[in-house]
Amino acid sequence: MFWGSRKTIDMNYFPDEVLEHVFDFITSHKDRNSVSLVCKSWYKIEKYSRQRVFLGNCYSISPERLIARFPGLKSLILKGKPHFADFNLVPDDWGGFLYPWIKAMAKSRIGLEELRLKRMVVSDESLELLSESFPNFKSLVLVSCEGFTTDGLAAIAANCRFLRELDLQENEVEDHRGYWLSCFPGSCTSLVSLNFACLKGEINLASLERLVARSPNLKSLRLNRAVPFDTLQRLLIRAPQLVDLGTGSYIHDPSSEAYNKLKAAIQNCNSIRSLSGFLEVAPCCMPAIYPICENLTFLNLSYAAGLQSNELTRLIHHCRKLQRLWILDCIGDKGLGVVASTCKELQELRVFPSDPFDAGNAAVTEEGLVLVSEGCPKLNSLLYFCQQMTNAALITVAKNCTNFIRFRLCILDPIKPDPVTNQPLDEGFGAIVRSCKGLKRLSLSGLLTDQVFYYIGMYAKKLEMLSIAFAGNSDKGMLYVLNGCKKLRKLEIRDCPFGDTALLEDMGKYETMRSLWMSTCEVTLGACKVLAKKMPSLNVEIINESEQTEFNLDDRQKVDKMYLYRTLVGHRKDAPEFVWLL
């Protein structure tokens, strides 16, 4: 249009709709944030056209401000409690309530369509209000949440006429038994994804079958333990188009008619790429699923406690195309060897403990990990609970797999040294950070000194999240990390000898991060107060579970749990009594 006659292009001559159309192609949150900073006009256009927002910390901004900024909001991701809440380190009622968000969005008539929550407290009231306030609501994903019952789910089922996705992952749900599923009206035919595996109660099986029968777009179905084998067989006949299947109970007599019917039904499901469940399982029934194994890209057997190593390996022999594998440690080192020789496309491996409190019995060691690293060069994401680890093994793994983005190692005995050399595991982890230049997330365990932090600060330049427990000798350790890891966003530390000097050395650093958690360290109340005073852009919260009130405490007193995060809206109004906002 104007090219020929001008030396520079004046972007203001582009009509807003053109810019908006261009911005539609920019989907990454980071990029959209950058776009909004270019100039006032771009800010405005981006603001009104933004539909998807990610809030990694629900307390970093208020619902009202979010709505004012992005009135066109359709899809929201919210995270509430700090990560260590998953491991019972955060008391109940700490916060992370969904209700205020729903209330504000309902009041402002936001056209919410998608909501994804992690570690939030979701009440039935909030689910009911949600179901009544957003006529186009399509997708609800709850991960590691709590506070709701199946009554809340009933409201969602009954009122969200265009619901496509209801995905419940590892939530603590009070189950009032069964009837919620029957609340999906006969007119609801839009379901694409239904995951209720974490529910503990009975399910109206007939309703489930009818629901699946009238959902031609259903691609993902994950059942709970209360759904028996014969129902599974009937469901598969109704939904041969499934891409993702999670079985419930998987026990039957392999010589029976029902078993043969299931075998036939499964063979018809040639779109299944992802398989999980087996919450109760008879190993002799596993051969029925062998035919679909060759196409699987994701296999999650981490709740299938009934399968032993030999059954697991027999199954894995068929899964050549596997990219992600979640499994229990009863697979053993030898079993991991089978994974290594079969699953050449493997990118992500998670090995969970089948007996978390009996460290002596963890069935995998450093040997299994080394085998996988040798056989699966594409491995980039690891979560590995094991009995022991050696520096030599970690150094070998680092050499074999340089692509790690996520490396989380958990030795069940938290301060265990290298059992061969009796040395700390500094050199092993050092090799990992040196070799994996793209490492974004790291969790450490085993006996570790300040030296490992020296390596992390020196080499882990892309690191965004670091989890530390029972490690280090002095403040130097924490300082190496704070000074060296320029991209650090989340740092969580428990039971380490890091104190005030480390905490206060570079207070501005915390403004570049989402949050810092320190529990059972050497940080004192006085230092937290100093930090809170100097940095008004941070909320410094102390979780105090003893009976002492703030006035009786000495500034020299060490704090039990401190959680600080950057925020635009100052102190939160919903903190319980045991949380002190400094």
Place this chain on the structure above:
Amino acid sequence: MAFEKDFNLDATELRLGLPGTSEESEKQASTTLRISNKRAMPDMNEDSSVAADKKCDQETAPPTKAQVVGWPPIRSYRKNSLQTKKTEAETCGMYVKVSMDGAPYLRKIDLKMYKGYPELLKALEDMFKFKVGKYSEREGYNGSEFVPTYEDKDGDLMLVGDVPWEMFTNSCKRLRIMKGSEARGLGCVV
């Protein structure tokens, strides 16, 4: 290596007393848990520290199954699932009566104690001093006048060994070891 001298293991020493950790557990067995000491008020006796009481990592914890709060780092949901399965397995028990034709009194066994049919049959053989024959799908138990049977959920008398183990344990209400002529109808070939 120079940094070895900087080890301040006392600060992070942790006695978990878990089985299989040999040296560590013995070394730590006699030391107190330093971590909880840090939580005490400067002038308070560490034994009366309220904060320390709330944690599981106590120095007086028993040698096995001592637990640190929040360790290992697995989600509560997953931990609770595993514990439920373990509890179901350990405490419920699946006791069924076992009768043997001609014996003066019955016995009771816990089906959960056995991993499969061979173990169960061996236990029965030891308990009642007899031998079962060889099992085949076609002919049942061959070579002995004793035949293991059970009453299922529907009240029917069934031959032990036909269905998968899990199915058997789920449906078995009581066991009966049949003997001699009565056993013939069930496929016992003497």
